Amino acid sequence: MSLDIILLAMLDGLSYGAQVFLVAVGLSLIFGVLRVVNVAHGSFYAIGAYVAASMGIWIATAGWSPWLSYPAMLVAAILVGVVVGGLLEATLLRRIYGKEQVLQLLVTFAVFMILEDVQKVTWGVKPYFVNTPLSLLGTVNVLGINYSIYQLAVIPLVALCVLLGLRFILRYTRIGRIVTAVTEDREASMAMGVDSSRVYLFTFMAGAALAAFGGALASGSTSLVPGMGSGMIILSFAVAATAGLGQIEGAAVAALMIGLGRSIAVYLAPEFDVLMPYLIMFVVLLFKPQGLFSTLQTRKV
Amino acid sequence: MRFDLLLGAIAFCAVAGVPFFIPWATVMLTIALGVGLAVLGVVVLLRAGQISFGHGLFYAAGAYTVAFLVQARLGLDTLLLLPAGALVATVIAIVFGFFAVRYRDIFFAMINLAVSMVAFSLLEKLYGITGGGDGLNVARPTLAGLKLGRVSFEFWMFYTTLAIVVVVALAVGRYLASPLGKGLEAIKSNETRLEYLGVSSGRILHIAYAVSACLAGLGGGVIAIVTGHVAPEFAYWVRSGEFVFIAILGGAGNVVGAFAGSIVYEIVRNYAAAFAADYWQTILGVSLIAIIMFAPQGLTQLRFGKRRTGA
Amino acid sequence: MKQIVLKADNLRLRFGGVVAADGASLTAYAGDRIAIIGPNGAGKTTFVNICTGYLKPQSGAVIFEGKDITPLAPRTIARGGIGRSFQLPQLFLDNTVFENLLLALSAREGTWRPWMRLDRHPKADEMRDMLEVIGLSKVGDRPVRELPEGMRKLIDIAVALALKPRLVFMDEPTSGVSSREKFSIMDTLVRALDHSATTAIFVEHDMDVVSRYADRVAVWTGGKIALEGTPEHVLNDPDVRKNVIGV
Numbered sequence: 001m002s003l004d005i006i007l008l009a010m011l012d013g014l015s016y017g018a019q020v021f022l023v024a025v026g027l028s029l030i031f032g033v034l035r036v037v038n039v040a041h042g043s044f045y046a047i048g049a050y051v052a053a054s055m056g057i058w059i060a061t062a063g064w065s066p067w068l069s070y071p072a073m074l075v076a077a078i079l080v081g082v083v084v085g086g087l088l089e090a091t092l093l094r095r096i097y098g099k100e101q102v103l104q105l106l107v108t109f110a111v112f113m114i115l116e117d118v119q120k121v122t123w124g125v126k127p128y129f130v131n132t133p134l135s136l137l138g139t140v141n142v143l144g145i146n147y148s149i150y151q152l153a154v155i156p157l158v159a160l161c162v163l164l165g166l167r168f169i170l171r172y173t174r175i176g177r178i179v180t181a182v183t184e185d186r187e188a189s190m191a192m193g194v195d196s197s198r199v200y201l202f203t204f205m206a207g208a209a210l211a212a213f214g215g216a217l218a219s220g221s222t223s224l225v226p227g228m229g230s231g232m233i234i235l236s237f238a239v240a241a242t243a244g245l246g247q248i249e250g251a252a253v254a255a256l257m258i259g260l261g262r263s264i265a266v267y268l269a270p271e272f273d274v275l276m277p278y279l280i281m282f283v284v285l286l287f288k289p290q291g292l293f294s295t296l297q298t299r300k301v
Numbered sequence: 302m303r304f305d306l307l308l309g310a311i312a313f314c315a316v317a318g319v320p321f322f323i324p325w326a327t328v329m330l331t332i333a334l335g336v337g338l339a340v341l342g343v344v345v346l347l348r349a350g351q352i353s354f355g356h357g358l359f360y361a362a363g364a365y366t367v368a369f370l371v372q373a374r375l376g377l378d379t380l381l382l383l384p385a386g387a388l389v390a391t392v393i394a395i396v397f398g399f400f401a402v403r404y405r406d407i408f409f410a411m412i413n414l415a416v417s418m419v420a421f422s423l424l425e426k427l428y429g430i431t432g433g434g435d436g437l438n439v440a441r442p443t444l445a446g447l448k449l450g451r452v453s454f455e456f457w458m459f460y461t462t463l464a465i466v467v468v469v470a471l472a473v474g475r476y477l478a479s480p481l482g483k484g485l486e487a488i489k490s491n492e493t494r495l496e497y498l499g500v501s502s503g504r505i506l507h508i509a510y511a512v513s514a515c516l517a518g519l520g521g522g523v524i525a526i527v528t529g530h531v532a533p534e535f536a537y538w539v540r541s542g543e544f545v546f547i548a549i550l551g552g553a554g555n556v557v558g559a560f561a562g563s564i565v566y567e568i569v570r571n572y573a574a575a576f577a578a579d580y581w582q583t584i585l586g587v588s589l590i591a592i593i594m595f596a597p598q599g600l601t602q603l604r605f606g607k608r609r610t611g612a
Numbered sequence: 613m614k615q616i617v618l619k620a621d622n623l624r625l626r627f628g629g630v631v632a633a634d635g636a637s638l639t640a641y642a643g644d645r646i647a648i649i650g651p652n653g654a655g656k657t658t659f660v661n662i663c664t665g666y667l668k669p670q671s672g673a674v675i676f677e678g679k680d681i682t683p684l685a686p687r688t689i690a691r692g693g694i695g696r697s698f699q700l701p702q703l704f705l706d707n708t709v710f711e712n713l714l715l716a717l718s719a720r721e722g723t724w725r726p727w728m729r730l731d732r733h734p735k736a737d738e739m740r741d742m743l744e745v746i747g748l749s750k751v752g753d754r755p756v757r758e759l760p761e762g763m764r765k766l767i768d769i770a771v772a773l774a775l776k777p778r779l780v781f782m783d784e785p786t787s788g789v790s791s792r793e794k795f796s797i798m799d800t801l802v803r804a805l806d807h808s809a810t811t812a813i814f815v816e817h818d819m820d821v822v823s824r825y826a827d828r829v830a831v832w833t834g835g836k837i838a839l840e841g842t843p844e845h846v847l848n849d850p851d852v853r854k855n856v857i858g859v
Binding site for chain 2: 664685686687688690691695696702703704705706707711714715716718719720723724725726727728729730731733771772775
Binding site: 102112121241245281286289 | 350351352354400403404406407408410411412414415416418419422423426427538539542545549579580581582583585586587589590593594
């Protein structure tokens with residue numbers, strides 16, 4: 001394995017890990033507050049990608065500046081988070097918070113099934129590819145390898161901004177502090193009179209928007225196919241579980257690990273690239289069942 | 302228990318008559334029974350309050366084992382192929398179980414989902430071995446040593462499957478009433494106490510995991526032989542989701558319900574799917590939510606009123 | 613000289629800034645009925661949790677029948693002959709009372725046969741007798757979920773005793789039980805303990821119960837056993853009367 005292949009693998013892994021991070025951090029955020037693993041999370045990713053791609057096409061046909069397709073991604077993400085995520089939380093999830101975990105899992109799984117159909121009906125089953133965001137920025141030569149600036153710089157930088165932004169919001173804003181408090185000690189913060197229904201709605205929309213943003217960014221460089229959501233939910237769960245559910249910064253580390261692991265596998269043994277993320281997860285969970293960064297909690301008897 | 306036996310006997314008589322009265326439904330019903338075996342596997346785990354979103358893995362393991370053995374031209378009989386498929390699925394579950402049964406609830410469900418999706422991708426990518434996305438064809442094997450034509454094979458395969466289902470249902474019913482089966486309910490309600498009884502809940506769940514994979518593998522083998530084809534979709538999450546769906550539909554934790562549920566499901570799918578192919582998953586999703594919200598006991602319980610736990 | 617069954621030696625455990633155990637020691641001899649009393653929230657349950665393996669002390673050791681059990685898991689300790697009941701009953705709520713006992717029986721006998729119905733366990737009669745003894749025969753076939761707290765308390769203890777432990781910890785056996793019933797429950801309990809020659813250590817708040825059923829009393833304050841002796845001696849100690857009993 002030569003040096004440039006290693007470099008290429010690392011750049012790929014960075015870009016891929018950054019996308020996965022956005023989705024996984026949304027999943028983790030939602031779990032931290034709502035204690036629900038949202039199986040439909042992968043659908044937000046896919047829908048975010050489709051909406052961003054549609055907006056890109058729309059901008060092109062309207063004859064507007066193609067540079068608008070970058071802010072359109074953010075708009076698409078917020079739109080999906082608020083509309084799809086908000087609707088889901090307010091109409092359905094709200095009714096199942098008190099129920100058994102197994103039932104919550106089933107309900108979000110059912111939503112996932114429904115949203116898969118919604119995607120197929122709305123966007124068809126043919127691959128979608130809008131490469132404006134990719135081609136607009138061109139490529140850059142890194143040690144003899146041509147690499148697209150979009151994947152090399154834009155996606156990782158955006159992910160970094162999201163990470164820093166999230167840290168800031170969670171530490172220094174009122175709503176962020178409430179979210180942190182609920183994540184850390186649910187009973188205590190509920191007892192202190194936190195308005196849970198608003199926090200839940202906000203968190204769920206934010207989490208959904210993050211997943212959709214991951215999808216929107218991905219839409220700039222990959223083709224969109226049906227089933228992309230199912231792959232992503234498992235992958236983002238692997239990342240969130242590796243980090244420890246509810247861990248924000250941990251998700252970034254885990255996403256990077258899994259992104260790098262996968263892209264190295266792509267170059268070494270392409271048949272097994274899908275195995276790599278789960279292998280990493282299994283190994284981590286074998287030694288740290290609660291994930292890398294979580295603090296252990298025991299039940300009181 | 303008496304009630305369940307009676308119910309089972311009535312269902313058995315109704316189903317057993319089908320090839321005579323509605324011959325064209327024979328294959329469909331055999332498929333439903335095969336799927337029912339896999340659903341029963343999910344039901345066993347539901348007893349412990351655990352959901353597997355990845356039982357397609359074991360189903361595919363059984364099916365592909367049968368396909369490989371048939372392609373290897375060893376001349377193995379159906380009655381050997383089916384146990385072989387079940388055995389391979391069981392072995393996989395025993396090995397992976399050392400990892401999986403350490404987890405509960407969300408983690409258990411998602412880890413199963415993850416491993417089944419890995420299997421799905423491998424089945425699709427390792428073209429040379431698995432035939433890739435097209436899958437493999439399974440030539441019709443002998444049945445009890447006899448080379449049969451298509452129609453009589455389908456006829457006898459149905460009764461073979463029905464016999465297997467009856468034996469399996471009785472055995473699983475007994476297992477669920479045994480200390481090991483009751484231990485599953487104990488895992489669902491209070492693992493702390495189980496621990497203080499000196500019992501390893503992990504081991505009880507591990508056994509259930511193996512049993513449940515064995516059932517799914519058996520079901521996968523039946524489907525491989527009856528449909529003459531296996532494909533990576535057998536391990537896809539949609540298939541695993543269907544098993545969970547039918548288990549809930551039939552009344553979570555009910556042996557007869559697993560088969561009743563899959564027969565109803567197969568019939569509806571055969572007709573409704575043709576009219577609403579694009580909306581099939583939506584229909585499943587909406588009914589799943591409706592069952593959970595309004596009839597958590599499932600169909601069998603809905604029909605026969607509320608019954609005590611441990612039915 | 614009676615045989616030493618349990619020796620808790622200088623146990624220390626702190627969570628963060630809270631000191632849960634601070635040099636706690638206690639020795640139990642065969643056939644003892646030791647009551648642990650002490651102010652609320654002082655960590656009496658923590659002591660039980662350490663002795664039964666649920667919590668691990670930072671230093672000190674728990675010796676059971678001459679064997680160091682400190683590092684063992686609760687499961688292994690339970691199999692080794694220590695049973696326990698809980699302040700809040702820990703039962704299999706979806707199973708019947710009878711099944712709860714039968715599962716304990718299966719655990720004790722190691723009879724995990726998949727072809728044998730649980731209710732046809734060869735020693736099921738023993739559990740039926742136990743139901744009789746604790747006066748719950750009538751509700752034997754009802755799921756525990758449907759029964760009131762007081763009954764659950766009794767079932768919880770019965771499940772612990774069904775293991776035939778050589779030592780049993782009982783965490784407030786009479787809390788949640790009406791004061792009218794507490795003596796009859798304790799009478800039944802002590803009879804069962806005598807019958808099986810089981811050593812018992814119980815956490816108790818009710819001083820009537822303590823003076824009537826304990827042969828030794830240990831006062832738990834400040835994360836250790838501060839005073840130990842016969843019920844007359846301890847319950848008449850001025851400090852104990854003031855700080856623990858509150859008179």
